[in-house]
Amino acid sequence: MARIVISGTGVFTPPFSITNEELVLSFNTFVRNFNNENQDEIGAGTCQPLTESSAEFIERASGIKSRFVMDRDGVLDPKIMCPQLPKRSIQDGSLQCEISVAAAKEAMDRAGKKPEDIDAVIVSCSNMERPYPAIAVEVQEALGIAGFAFDMNIACSSATFAIQTAVDSIFRGNARAILMVNPEICSGHLNFRDRDSHFIFGDVCTAVIIEQEEHCSKRDVFEIIGTKLATKYSTNIYNGFGFLNRTAPDQGSEKERLFVQEGRKVFKEVVPFATEIILSHLARHNLAPSDLKRVWLHQANLNMNQLICKKLLGTEITTDVTPTILDTYANTASAGSIICFHKNHDDLKEHDLGVICSFGAGYSVGNIIVRRIVL
Secondary structure, eight states, rough: OOOOOEEEEEEEEOOOEHHHHHHHHHHHHHHHHHHTHHHHHHTTTSSHHHHHHHHHHHHHHHHHHOOEEEEEEEOOOOTOOOOOOOOOOTTOOHHHHHHHHHHHHHHHHHHHHGGGGEEEEEHHHHHHHHSSSSSSHHHHHHHTOSSEEEEOOGGGGGGHHHHHHHHHHHTTSOEEEEEEEEEEGGGGGGTOTTTTTHHHHHHHHEEEEEEEEGGGGGGEEEEEEEEEEOOOOSSSEEEOOOGGGOOOOOOOOGGGOEEEHHHHOOOOOOOOHHHHHHHHHHTTTTGGGGEEEEEOOOOOOOOHHHHHHHHHHOOOOOOOTSOOOOOHBBBBBBGGHHHHHSSSTTOTTTTTEEEEEEEEETTTEEEEEEEEEOO
16 A cells, blocks of 8 residues: 655644733722622622633643733733734625635645645634635635645544544545645634633644655655544533624624533543544554654643653653643644654654654544654
8 A cells, every 4th residue: 555644744822922911900900800800799798709820730631821912902902802803805705714825835845845736625623713605615715726626624633533534545546635724813712802712822823734755756755554533512612603603692692602621520531532543543554652753732721731741751851852832822722743753753763753743622532653654
């Protein structure tokens, strides 16, 4: 069987960044305003006072120090606390298409690919800005790619699930090369008024070229040794936004239609789930954790990744084995492990093995075993 490889990656980083200190200043101003405006109800016991946050709490809880966003002014305004991204006309195209094209062009350049070399586009991310026409078809049109395109979503595992989808399509002969893109504008679904989660997400877009070995223009690539996906239903990470919201007599609160999670339950349940999937996948290919030179984990929480590394490798997180980008990018949903791979693979030698692993809402876990090869 012809080998299937990752031949190029790209990352679009938004122009604005918000530090923990800036985010906390905005949040605490909102908290003080809320408590002042509702002091009578709070005194009567009919309303719970809100609690202020701190930059130290955020870093201790998550490992995050800052995050990139598409708009910072709206997020930091205590009266708005939401990114302000004006509606575009149909003729102007979507924001997700715009950042997808930027990331895709870098990935295509790194892979030595022209539009005519690519047969399909998959846009896979945690939230789409519209249901149809597919963002992927718009990206396909913007780049001048023939063939087919479609959107898919499995929350924070959208990238790894899409990589397996691309591998399967190439293996079946339906495409020679596929562009896979993850335009994650996570600030749009984040509740910036929720102390437990307002700091979690950032915005970014990643892109990956997956193709048949025989069509490679680049000699130095990563062979995809195997893929393994798993899901287990849970509402501990939840977003209730959907087209049926408007049909419900009681539409519920805005909070229910934004990102919500039971963080402690997620930590307790996802760590063993992700670890077991990685270990069983390695065993399927007669590999041991000690065979891995690099592990590019999903960038959700530093403490979670630390525990997975202990269970998997028996060591603490070290930048040479398990790199992290949480401190500057925060959690970027499906794009996190791809950013890690993009920024931390050039030093690997031929035949070095690594794992790209995602885990998140669903629950979902996606694991990709790769090996550096020179064609």
